[in-house]
Amino acid sequence: MRYLIPLIAFIALGALLYSGIGKDPKILPSALLNQPAPDFELPLLRDETKRITKEDLLGQTYALNVWGSWCPACRLEHDFITALAENSGYAVYGLNWKDTRENSLRWLAQFGNPYKENLVDRVGKTAIDFGVYGAPETFIIDAKGIIRFKMVGPVTAINLQQEILPALKAAAEQP
């Protein structure tokens, strides 16, 4: 009886600490989840005289992948982004973040361009509006322009099947 309270306290503390093991503190929940994507108006990479806005992309469920030629993890996920764009039936747009035109075009020529369009954000203002804090990040946005899911870090074979595709499907089924 004497040791009951310390024992309970010990078990509670142990459970609390144990629940923290394996969690990556670098992965933050998006503050924008289930909220409208921020407004943007950005030039297209293929022709920077043309601009695209959030409204142009309404009416479809799509993935917005934040990438840069300077980002090594973007190269890691590129095969899976390509697979997603080619096989899932959903559009994948690229947000080319803090990159130079020359480097991004060379990167796409070298590794292939799976993106329906690439939106150019050289100063990084739109990325900040999206709460981006590192590349790669992948947003899933529904037909009404609401952010439904955010993946921080590279898309892999596992999270593509277990998280991205189900999230796209769920976003497409939003009333």
Added chain:
Amino acid sequence: MIIRLFKLLCLCVFSASLFAIEPIVFVDEDEEKRFRELTAELRCLVCQNQNIADSNAGLAIDLKNISLEQIREGKTDAQIKDFLVQRYGDFVLYEPQFKSSTWLLWLGPFGVVLIGGIGIWLTIRKRAGNTESLIPDPDQEQLDKALENGDWE
């Protein structure tokens, strides 16, 4: 030889300018002070144990520029913080606001002190009520004997 030296010199000069960090030019001291205080309270999201004032990560520099821009637009510190919280969540603040999701964070330590204090108070009260001494009572017979013999030292 001279050409080679010249090339080396060029390389040094130009590569140095590539890595130079542009200092921020402030309008006056007040602006500088406000900027420094504000950015010291904002967490860098790339290097999470640093504030953006101390960080030279690309995103931290962007956030510093945005903070300064908004200071110059006449926004208050609270408005600038709200702007960042909307995008990055409470995590961006080193001192999170008091609200439903953070009350435990703010009040938790006081709760722990309170529970500990109650525990100590209860223990002390229990011990004070306990008349049984930890030192055993001396034998009365032995005491009397000692008094008689006068060897009480």
